Amino acid sequence: EVQLLASGGGLVQPGGSMRLSCTASGLSFSDYAMTWVRQAPGRGLEWVSGISHSGDNTYYADSAKGRFTVSRDNSKNALYLQMINLRAEDAAVYYCAKTAMTTNRRGKVFYYGMDVWGQGSTITVSS
């Protein structure tokens, strides 16, 4: 069974930093792209960041550019999201998701969906 376990959330002050981790099991992790999606309380899903299976290609929502960095360590079956300069509006449940996505030689992305989701890790931003 494929499982994704997110960790690293908690309370952080505005302007602070936090690193989320997502550990995968039951799959060949290095074969798959991964995505971070967040959901603020009472709000809808927001795509945050994605990374190719090799880690060579990374993608960010405008809200994350310059503040968030996605990375992965395929030897550890782990996905990370490093966040700096956190704001109140970054408070949310952060989900990691296994993603069916490929990129051709021209850089065009072919996206099919996120088929396995972790349980979510909550970040609270407050002083």
Next chain:
Amino acid sequence: QSVLTQTPSVSAAPGQKVTISCSGSSSNIGDNSVAWYQQLPGTAPKLLIYDDNKRPSGIPDRFSGSKSDTSATLGITGLQTGDEADYYCGTWDSSLSAGVFGGGTKLTVL
């Protein structure tokens, strides 16, 4: 304001059929596959439809997906009370080089 537009809520009686629409543009739905997700209260989203109209293993054929130009539709037949959830469409936006979601549609089974 979401890049993809969904009707905020729909409702129907048990056993009936409902459709949920998702409207986008040439840079997202018009250029990429659409996926649909179901989110039951307090749980992580679950993939219902991928690549416009394909169902993952274990998803009943009561759920179907279709796409035309820059719009996509999720259909649910034989509604059950357990289908009450939020439903989201999602795809890739080639202009943004980022994933995008609709704002979500809350389904109530009366």
